[in-house]
Amino acid sequence: MQSRAKTQDNWKRSERQKRIVVGLDDSFVPMGFVEKNGTLTGYDIDLAKAVFKRYGIHVDFQTIDWSMNATELQNGTIDLIWNGYSITSQRKKKVAFSEPYLRNRQVLVVKKKSGIKTFAQMKGKTLGMQTGSTAEQWYESKQKVIHAQSTVLYDQIPNSFLDLNAGRIQGILLDEVYANYYLAHLKDRDSYRVIENKDVPRDLFAVGMRKGDKTLRRKINSALKALQKNGELEKLNEKWFGKDSNYLGK
Template identity: 30%
Template sequence: MRITRRIALGLSAAALALTIGGATAQEKLRIGTEGAYPPFNNLTADGKLEGFDIDIARALCEEMGVECEFVTQDWDGIIPALQAGKFDAIIASMSITEERKKQVDFTEKYYNTPPALVVMKDSDIAGAMAEDLAGKVIGAQAATTHAQFAEATFPDSDVKVYPTAEEYKLDMANGRLDAVIDDVIVLQEWLGTADGECCRVLDTLTPVEEIYGEGIGIAVRQGEDELREKFNAAIQAIRDNGTYKEINDKYFSFDAYGS
């Protein structure tokens, strides 16, 4: 009888430990981000993450009742790292595209802003059509929709790709590129710095949906429908309760969510 009671107590303790362990795991959500894409996500000199993506992630975690733990990851390895379980979701300005849907599942969009071209202030490039950029060297970040768009839209240009946005900005500022392509907000942020004084926005571009997809979403591992739907509900909640607008207005003078 005493032995049976001890076994029962032991099983109860084990069950309680498992319950606590499960709850603890659910209370912390690991978010993968790049940390090199201001003003959306950026790692400061003292090692802190900041930006629109980061603030949105924190707001979503708060809405979901979980703690955000951020993990920085190079862009070109961010999807494999998610698949390998290094983190639970990607919040890093990732476009929802058909190609990426073959590897991950996406939430609904949480913002949607257009791409743009930047050139030197004294550039003689007159427009943003393919013929205007023929023979020119265009910089873009590798493994992005912007690089894909440039290759498809400017077939007579030399599209040079870089591991990070900071690297193409450096080459542009030093006159090694004729133009660069990226999100208009990222480029405008750069133009407002000392390093970006070299350049100006040539034009914003109409995104091709086949390349840019439906906007920027949160990526989760395929089949993790419960987590994806929790994010979707939280995105809608912060849109409805004004939190999204507070974060949006901290960074932009317009609604980045788009139409």
Template identity: 35%
Template sequence: MNKKIGIIAGVIVLIAIIAAVLVFTGVINTNGNTGPNDNVLVVGFDSEFPPYGYKDDKGEYVGFDLDLAQEVCNRNNWTLVKQPIDWDAKDSELSSGTIDCIWNGFTINGREDKYLWSKPYIDNKQVIVTKSNSGINSLSDLKGKQVETQKDSSALSALEGDQKPLADTFKQLVQIADYNTAFLDLDAGTCDAVAMDIGVAQYQVNSKSNPSDYKILDEEISSEQYGIGFKKGNEQLRDKIQQTLDEMEADGTIAKIASKYDSYGVPGSLIKNNNTTTNTTN
């Protein structure tokens, strides 16, 4: 009997030691919410979504959203980990805890109940890009044309939703993995137009050797708002990041960061959040 009691006591002690190690290393978070373990914030982003997140000529990940995240981390003494993700796998990355949030031109509209959201901070719209000599000057001119857009993008959602009547006039709506591929197809004549976010469109056009070879139609497909998506139940992390962003807006830091991306229309897309309350019920 004493031997059995000794074995049981030993097992209990071992379990206690393992649990303590897990808590200490951050594998178990004792505050009841998933947060930046060891003061490390892991931000998931699409590395081919300029000007919000992309790889520059030096091979470094940069962009407006990543700059915001870096400043938030600096103010909270956190370390930022920029984690590029497969956009199709973003939900599994978030739910598994591989990333702490999705922060990269992430559309709130249509996903309101799927994530815990920050306040919206960008007003965005979806547009059509085509070659200047294409003869396409309005959305109605897309009839019988081949149009490409990114998988799981806001433009695709619009063309499969409210703008489906427009998409039904296309010769074909093709889903591609990224917009670099779409512009290669546009240059090669494989497609006639690309449906995409205005900021990404401006970046792609302005980065070309001859930007005048392209045009962005004045007519928009749809509009939306960007926010930061967190796993439901993680109010503690969301609220801390939102508090820091509110401070950054008040002291002009967000506007200063946005000015770096003026050629992509970021400053004009900023939402003033001073009188907006965070939705804590998602």
């Protein structure tokens, strides 16, 4: 049954059950996260609901271990990976992607008092990243750009900020959208520095799914195109980012 889930087209089942399951890390602001009152919210939450509203399908959001997202997908525990999920060549080997809907890049966050102003200055320092993240994949292939003495992997990004503040690590490599949103909501925002690097290419957020789900892919792409055309995608960008700089397709 699990092997069939990898190759079969499950759209008719989803349409019949009027239900689809999205896997996410519920601490990834602003894409999908739990507010203090316990409500799940975020850019991708809004977008997934808008996409499947067009088909009369309810979206169930399931928190997963992000490092196991592809395994959860192939096992049939979830139907989609939709949570600031960047397209990479490594992920393409296991997962099919929708058309991209948001631009992103990897940035380095440090404390200003550390004096670090460039990627190169992480040499001899300890770098934090999320397990299974685009940052981890990029770092493994680009250590000449940012070569730390050691690395620490975290299940969730907020834990890396605890260690950064305590001085246990000196930098965090993470998604720009996360860094900008997270820091903007901190009282001590000015104590941090966000560092970009010209050798870090832009990456693109998209929806991940099983390769057999070709109808699902077409349906998502069609809905994304419609939401782009009618302006709803642009409104979501403005709601969550306050500007339209990351919007694709204008």
